[in-house]
Each structure stands twice: as structure tokens, then as C-alpha cells.
Amino acid sequence: MHAHTIRNVLAKPAKAHFRFRGCLHAQKSSQRPPLRYATTLSAPAPASPDDADIIADFDLPQAPHRSSILTPTGLFGHSLLTTPASFINLADSTLLRAQLLTRRITNARGSREELFKVVKNLDRLSDMLCGVIDLAELIRNAHPDPSWVQSAEHVYERMCEFMNVLNTHVELYEVLRAVLADPQVVKSLGPEAHETALIFWRDFEKSGINLPPAQRTKFVSLSTEILVLGRQFLNETASARPPAVIKPSELKGLKDKAMGARLRLQAEFTQRDLMVYPGSLQAQMIMHSAPQEEPRRKVYMAANSSTPEQIETLEKLLRARGELARLVGKESFAHMTLTDKMAKSPESVMRFLEALMDHTRPYARQALRILSMRKQEHLHTEPFPTIQAWDRDYYCPPEPPAPPVALPPLTLGTVFMGLSRLFRNLYGVTLRLTEVAPGEVWHSDVRKLEVVDEQSGVLGWIYADLFARRGKPGGAAHYTVRCSRRTDDDDEHGDFAGVRDESVLGTAQPSRRFDALNRTRIPGVEGTFQLPVVVLLCEFTRPSISRGPTILAWHEVLTLFHEMGHAMHSMFGRTEYQNVSGTRCATDFVELPSILMEHFLNSPIVLSLFDVNGNVPIRQPGHHHEDPCRSIDTHTQILLAALDQIYHSPAVLAPRFDSTAALAHLYDARGLIPYVPGTSWQTQFGHLFGYGATYYSYLFDRAIASRVWRKLFLHDPLNRRMGEEYKNEVLRYGGGKDPWEMVSKLLDAPEMENGDAEAMAEVGRWKIEDEVSVPGRH
Structure with a gap:
């Protein structure tokens, strides 16, 4: 989750009622559950010539823009x-x-x-x-x-x-x-x-x-003050932590023998202990591969340290937010922030988190028991030794996400082609490469895609800037450059009533011309609409003559599907008002379309769309074993969401409020892995600024997305009727309709419509995975 996120009003100079909401960077849903299928599946539509064009344009190194336009533009x-x-x-x-x-x-x-x-x-x-x-x-x-x-x-x-x-x-x-x-x-x-x-x-x-x-x-x-402190806090979260001092003897037996040998040679050459900086490749290697506990403990302690100044910055920020809320008559910053969210109140957020924790805790405890058994076997200890924070990655090394079926290497063009075919099957919409005029894009890498509806024509445009380059921000992001809205009833002439000064009218012309671009009438929809323009930024490897096309790792495929979920939310939003168009909706609702897109990658029939010739076999996987440690990670995310609520509660205004003590108390009371005295991880919790009191949102939308997937798409992922229902009941309304009303109608759950605390708890009981293994079965 980063940089270009949904903005909290106090996170940017721009103020709330003119807010420009973006998206969460891609976060991958951790567990990939077994798949179930209906007897009859909707047959996928064949690939079109436009699909083949997408493959060629994205995969050929330095492919020229397909443009006959000679006149330069801006x-x-x-x-x-x-x-x-x-x-x-x-x-x-x-x-x-x-x-x-x-x-x-x-x-x-x-x-x-x-x-x-x-x-x-x-x-x-x-x-x-x-x-x-x-x-x-x-x-x-x-x-x-x-x-x-x-x-x-x-x-x-x-x-x-x-x-x-x-x-x-x-x-x-x-x-x-x-x-x-x-x-x-x-x-x-x-x-x-x-x-x-x-x-x-x-x-x-x-x-x-x-x-x-x-x-x-x-x-x-x-x-x-909050803005200044927030920027300072973010700068400090990114600042380097002091190194851990590791003795070469502590690295004996490293699983990564090549890296271990290099580190020992380095120590012998310098004739001193190793300085291992948190976040470095060496630090990661030690956490994953060092059999001795001490070097892992040292790296963990270094990575989770804070200076008194860093803690003070965070606590000043939290206090200022609390004072601001009190000034406008709210009990806490969370009470102020959540008023217009689906949750409505911090009490409802905690109902959701408690229900989700009740479900997750047994699986996380069972996972910890497995790790404890591994530690016991490794160290020859008494039964079930305690798993410490620095043990997690060693006894259960994180594994990169993988597809549910065996697939050939996926090129960037192939994945875009698959996305286009998926949208055509679900919504009757395709992605079509279009010409770029000289000067229209900011870099030669950028490709322009039209989103074309089979009945309505062009819905909007996606500019895809997908390759890494120097100076470009890391991660992935969806930018809404222009929202959809109705324009034929603007009565713009009324803005200039009484203006006789020709210089004023002349100065206004560039802005009027800027606003007038990309307006159209849509068949079947009353009025003229401003069509949406969005940009996708990623940092994939550029294709080259020597390496060939860009091959995406599975986590990059997930990222692209996630960001395209945001993009299509923007494309389908057909509201008359831009303040409620597409992704301009409640913070705890905006991730639903993007997370749901990730679920489609669990379906072999959807994965078959990546093959233009239809040769990829569709088969249901056998026993799809999941990493048991993912439930530990989910439990940790729940704790962080709870910590976010504590940090934005009335408690921060108490004279002796101590953010480290609050963190320790939460972990002692609800955690599974013991809190480590002397650590203060909270100064690295950057989302406390941009997502203050709303960090629960991603877990919340994961739960809703899982429910939507199971009820609408699991058994027939390409079902056009379900796709149209989802598009017309959710995507088209943006923030113009109560999200609880949308969810309850889509899921045929009228008891959820009022969105009270019990509804929040019910979402927590929906879980955040499609299916979780029963404890003891792995």
C-alpha cells in the first residue's frame, strides 16, 4: 500500500470536499484456496485481432506507437x-x-x-x-x-x-x-x-x-501542524535504522551457503564484525537462513528500534489529531474520520476486527504449533518451545505467490490480452490499443488503451506506464486523471454573468478548452458525459532484444489485475457528479473491485484466457496446500488494524499516553507471538498517516470480495449475467449510492442493508479467504 493512496483529508493540503481519491497500491491476497466448479462453465469468447495487437505492442522491444497522427499535441x-x-x-x-x-x-x-x-x-x-x-x-x-x-x-x-x-x-x-x-x-x-x-x-x-x-x-x-508532523513521520519511517553487529561465527550453517560464504569472507577481509543494516539483502538472508537464533534476534531488534525523537514525532501527530477531533465536538479522531465510512464508528470497526480475529485465531495458533514443532526438532528442546518474533521467517520462510495451475511464462502482452478477454466475457467490454499523437504522453514507454463497450462505444482511456526507469516511483499505482460526470447541464455561461472585461474572458479560455475535451453522448444514457482518463504506473522490466518480452512473476500478474480493478471501477462509473464517480467512494469500500479482480486468478478457466490459441489445459488442481503461516500474517494484520484504532482513540489525549506501551499491551493481550521488550515498531507504521483510523479497510474489503467471489463467480467465473449484475449494482454507482445497500442487494442479504455494528461483525464472520484449511490438515 503506498504512495498514491486514498487520501485522508488531513494527509494532503487539498481539503476534503474537493478531495481527489486515488487507490491502494496493490496488496496481494495471501491465501490461494482450492477451487470448486459448477457442472457447466460459460465458454470463453475467442481471442480477437485486437487481442493479438495488444500482445505485439506490449511484448516487442521498443515497439513504435501505432500512429498515423502527424500533428503534435500536448x-x-x-x-x-x-x-x-x-x-x-x-x-x-x-x-x-x-x-x-x-x-x-x-x-x-x-x-x-x-x-x-x-x-x-x-x-x-x-x-x-x-x-x-x-x-x-x-x-x-x-x-x-x-x-x-x-x-x-x-x-x-x-x-x-x-x-x-x-x-x-x-x-x-x-x-x-x-x-x-x-x-x-x-x-x-x-x-x-x-x-x-x-x-x-x-x-x-x-x-x-x-x-x-x-x-x-x-x-x-x-x-x-498535522500536515507537517505527518510528513516528518513519513520521512522518519523511511530513514535507515542502525545496523546489527553480527559475529562471523554466528553465521555458521547458513542455508544460503553462497551468501554465507561471501559474508564470512567479507568479515575475514575486514577483520571485524559484520554491520548488517535492516532491510538489506544480508538482513533478509539472515532472518530466513541463519540456524543460530542470536543473529536473527539481533537483526530483528535493529529493524524494530526507534529513537526517542521518532516516537515523539508519532505521538505529537496522534495528539494533534485527537485535539482536532475534540475541537469539532468528536470524541476522537477515529470518531471524526469514520462518520462517512461504511463502518460509521470505531466501535463497529472493533466488532468487525473481533469477529475476524475469532475466526483467524485457531488457524494462527495451529500454524504456530507447527512452527514450534519445527523449532523443537531443530534445537532438540522440550516440547513446544515458544516461537519468537525472529523465528517466524526461519521456520516458515515466505514463499512467492504462485498460480493454482502450472502455466507457461506469462508475458506482459499476454496478461493484457487475458484481461481484455476476461472483460469481454464478463461485461462486453474490450481493451483496444489506440494511436498516440506526438507529445500526448510523457515517455515513449506509455501505451494508450481505449476501453470499448460493445454497445456504447468508448467508455474512457487507460494510459499504461508500466516499465521501471530511473526517477520513477516504485510500486504500482492507479491515478484518476479525469473522472466521469454529466456535462450538458453545466450552464457554464452563468459563471460569466456580468463579466464584461475581455481580458478576464480571454484568461478563462484555456481552462474552458481543457474541460471541453473528451465529452460524448453515450447510447441509452441521457445527457453528455465527460469520459474518464486513468493512468496505471508499474515498474516491470522493459522488453529488450537480448532478453525478449517482459515476463511477469506471479505477484506482478496479481498487481496488474489489482490495479486494473481500480481502472475499470473508474471506467464503469457513470454518475452525474464527479465527487461520487468510480473510485471516489468510501475508503473502506474502494478496494473491493481491485481485490475481487485478484480472485479471478484462482480460476483455471480464467487463466486459459492467457492463451490466444486455446491450448492451455483447464484442469482442477489437486490438493492445493496453503502455507499455514499465512494465517499468522493475517492475525498480525488484524492486530495492526486494532492498534490503528487505539492510536486514534481518546486514549492519546491522556497525559501519560505511551505509544510503545500501548503496542506492548495489545500484543500481550491479543497477540500470539510475544512482544519483544526494547522494540518500538510503530514508528515504521507509515500507514498511520495516510490511513489514520482506516487501516482496517483492506481486511474489510478482502472479506466482502471473498463473499462476492463465492456467491457470484466461483462456480462460473465467466458468467456474463453475473458480470452485468456486479457492474450495474456496484461499479456504475461509485460513491453515489450507500455501499451497504449495494452489497446487500448484490449478495441478496437484506439484513446487511442498514450497515450497523452487527453488519460489521457479520462481515468479520465472512472471513477473508475463500476457504481455510481445517486445523491439523495441511
Whole structure:
């Protein structure tokens, strides 16, 4: 989970009601359960010529863009985005239009007709700003040209500064309050418009908009402090820990004999002990391969150490969040944050975590017993010695994910072809490579895919920037550059009512042209829509003449499927308001589509789609044994989610709050592997900043995704009727519909619709795997 995540409002300068939600980096679902099948499976559609084109374009080294376009353009086809200076010009133009639209909204109470347009205009204002900020966020992370990056940083800061002003704009808040207090106006709002209005309302109130001036000033001060402390905390999580001092004699018998020999030679050459830094290849090797316990203990202690300053930074951050919540009348930061999430409250989160822990604990205990038996046999101890934190990887070395059936090497093009075939079977949608004009993309590696519906035509575009290069961020990410929304009822001319200054009208033109691109009418859907544009960033190996095409490891296939789940959520979202489009939904709901995509890789019939000629045999695997240690890892994730709740509870405002003591107490009370005195791992828990009080979300969505997979797709993964039902009941609504209502209807579980604490507990009882081995059977 990293960098371009769903943003907590306080994690970025941009404020909540103009938030630009991204996604979690790919996290792989650990267990791969046995598969069950219906008697009759839906037959896969054959590969198309477009599928073959995808293979060729992604797999041939330095494949040229298939383009007959000679006229140069700017980034994403915007003719005005040809230089870094033009991007700054676009930002200036957008800020002017935003100021005019803000003035129009604040004057709305003077006109009955304008009052009915307030929600639409607030959403337009958000879209206007987010369209530039999201683009700046992408450019500053992906563009190889430092001048472009510098301009993107400048644009990002200026636009976010304006958002900060809007977030505490009393007149905007008062107008929205007038709208929601007017029965006739409220009655005119459809469900999606009403939900959008409530999003703005809740976010205004989270920002302390209705506080007295002195308290509002305090709110702004605390928000700034939280931002500064959060950045400092993240910097410190990435800082190097001091090395462990390892004696060469402690490395005797290393399983990795080659690495062990190199380390001993290094020690003999320098004639001193080895300095092994946490996170290094040597540290990993020692944790996995050193038979003696002492070097593993030393590496563990070094890796989980903290300075007093690092602990102080975290605790200041947690206290500031607690004070901010109290300032707006909430019991804790968790209470403030979870109001608009599926969970609604920290008490409900704990109901979910307790239920999930009750299910997971027996399997984790059994796994620990197996490790204990291995340790007993290894060290010739009394029965069932205690497994310590540094024993886990030695007695149960982590294994890379693997497919459920034997597969030939999978090239990048082959996997994209399989994705296209899967989407065609499920949704009647294909991926089609399209031409890229000169200047349209930021690097020659980038490929452009049209997402094409068999009835509606083009739904949107995916720009795939998939190969590693110097300066490009690591990991995988899904960026929403432009959301879908309805545009034919914008009444944009009303923004310029009373403006006679030709220079103002001229300055506004670049932004108006920027907004007007990629709009279309969709058959069967009323109105004209802005089509979505997303970018996928990965760090796969580039194909070359010497190495041939890019061959993906299985964890990379999982990553690509995960990120494409986010992308298709953006593509299918057909809401009239951008604030609820696609992945702009509740933090604890947004990972459902991406995690569900990973489940399809458990199906041999889905894996057969990777073979363009249909030669891969589809066979049900035999006994699909799972690594028993994965249940230990799941239990650990539950503990971390519980720790996140503790750290954002009222406890942080107690005078003697001690984050290390809280961690130790949690592990002593609920942990399976003993807490190690002298360690303070919490200073490396980077997600405490971006996912404060919502770290449970990934576990929660894993549980829902497993349930959806079992009920809709397990027995017939290519069933078109089920695919259409999932698309129409979940994906198309984004955040425009209560996710509990969507889940309950999709799963035919009306008892879940109200989303109360019992519903949260029920999701915990659903488990997070499709099927877990019975203890004792491995």
C-alpha cells in the first residue's frame, strides 16, 4: 500500500470536499484456496485481432506507437499542455474560473433558480480544481523532465492553497445549509445529488467551518501542524535504522551457503564484525537462513528500534489529531474520520476486527504449533518451545505467490490480452490499443488503451506506464486523471454573468478548452458525459532484444489485475457528479473491485484466457496446500488494524499516553507471538498517516470480495449475467449510492442493508479467504 493512496483529508493540503481519491497500491491476497466448479462453465469468447495487437505492442522491444497522427499535441491530447509554462498558464486560467464560480455560488441565495443549481455548481467547482490537481499529482511523480516536475509542484501547491481557502469558506457553507434546509430544493435532488450535497456538508463540518473564529483559527493551526508532523513521520519511517553487529561465527550453517560464504569472507577481509543494516539483502538472508537464533534476534531488534525523537514525532501527530477531533465536538479522531465510512464508528470497526480475529485465531495458533514443532526438532528442546518474533521467517520462510495451475511464462502482452478477454466475457467490454499523437504522453514507454463497450462505444482511456526507469516511483499505482460526470447541464455561461472585461474572458479560455475535451453522448444514457482518463504506473522490466518480452512473476500478474480493478471501477462509473464517480467512494469500500479482480486468478478457466490459441489445459488442481503461516500474517494484520484504532482513540489525549506501551499491551493481550521488550515498531507504521483510523479497510474489503467471489463467480467465473449484475449494482454507482445497500442487494442479504455494528461483525464472520484449511490438515 503506498504512495498514491486514498487520501485522508488531513494527509494532503487539498481539503476534503474537493478531495481527489486515488487507490491502494496493490496488496496481494495471501491465501490461494482450492477451487470448486459448477457442472457447466460459460465458454470463453475467442481471442480477437485486437487481442493479438495488444500482445505485439506490449511484448516487442521498443515497439513504435501505432500512429498515423502527424500533428503534435500536448499531454493527454490537450493542445494547450505542450510546455511546463503552459501548465502554469492552465492553472492560472482554472483559478480564475474557480473564483468566478465561487462568487456565483455564494450569491445563489439571491435567486431561486440559482439555489437549485448549487449542488451541481459545487461539484463543477470540485471537478474544475481536481482536474488540474490530479494531473499535477501524476506529472510530479511520473514525468521524467525536471522542468515539468517543477511546474507540477508549483501548480499543485497553488491549487491546494486555493482549496484550503474553499474548505473554510463560510459563505459557501451558508449557501449549502440554505439548500439543505429548503424542502423544495431538497426534493428536487435525486439520490446521487443528495449524497453529493451531504459529502460537501460533512466535509465542511469536519473542517470546523461552524466554529467560532478563535476556534476556527485553532483548527487551521492544528491542521497545518498535522500536515507537517505527518510528513516528518513519513520521512522518519523511511530513514535507515542502525545496523546489527553480527559475529562471523554466528553465521555458521547458513542455508544460503553462497551468501554465507561471501559474508564470512567479507568479515575475514575486514577483520571485524559484520554491520548488517535492516532491510538489506544480508538482513533478509539472515532472518530466513541463519540456524543460530542470536543473529536473527539481533537483526530483528535493529529493524524494530526507534529513537526517542521518532516516537515523539508519532505521538505529537496522534495528539494533534485527537485535539482536532475534540475541537469539532468528536470524541476522537477515529470518531471524526469514520462518520462517512461504511463502518460509521470505531466501535463497529472493533466488532468487525473481533469477529475476524475469532475466526483467524485457531488457524494462527495451529500454524504456530507447527512452527514450534519445527523449532523443537531443530534445537532438540522440550516440547513446544515458544516461537519468537525472529523465528517466524526461519521456520516458515515466505514463499512467492504462485498460480493454482502450472502455466507457461506469462508475458506482459499476454496478461493484457487475458484481461481484455476476461472483460469481454464478463461485461462486453474490450481493451483496444489506440494511436498516440506526438507529445500526448510523457515517455515513449506509455501505451494508450481505449476501453470499448460493445454497445456504447468508448467508455474512457487507460494510459499504461508500466516499465521501471530511473526517477520513477516504485510500486504500482492507479491515478484518476479525469473522472466521469454529466456535462450538458453545466450552464457554464452563468459563471460569466456580468463579466464584461475581455481580458478576464480571454484568461478563462484555456481552462474552458481543457474541460471541453473528451465529452460524448453515450447510447441509452441521457445527457453528455465527460469520459474518464486513468493512468496505471508499474515498474516491470522493459522488453529488450537480448532478453525478449517482459515476463511477469506471479505477484506482478496479481498487481496488474489489482490495479486494473481500480481502472475499470473508474471506467464503469457513470454518475452525474464527479465527487461520487468510480473510485471516489468510501475508503473502506474502494478496494473491493481491485481485490475481487485478484480472485479471478484462482480460476483455471480464467487463466486459459492467457492463451490466444486455446491450448492451455483447464484442469482442477489437486490438493492445493496453503502455507499455514499465512494465517499468522493475517492475525498480525488484524492486530495492526486494532492498534490503528487505539492510536486514534481518546486514549492519546491522556497525559501519560505511551505509544510503545500501548503496542506492548495489545500484543500481550491479543497477540500470539510475544512482544519483544526494547522494540518500538510503530514508528515504521507509515500507514498511520495516510490511513489514520482506516487501516482496517483492506481486511474489510478482502472479506466482502471473498463473499462476492463465492456467491457470484466461483462456480462460473465467466458468467456474463453475473458480470452485468456486479457492474450495474456496484461499479456504475461509485460513491453515489450507500455501499451497504449495494452489497446487500448484490449478495441478496437484506439484513446487511442498514450497515450497523452487527453488519460489521457479520462481515468479520465472512472471513477473508475463500476457504481455510481445517486445523491439523495441511
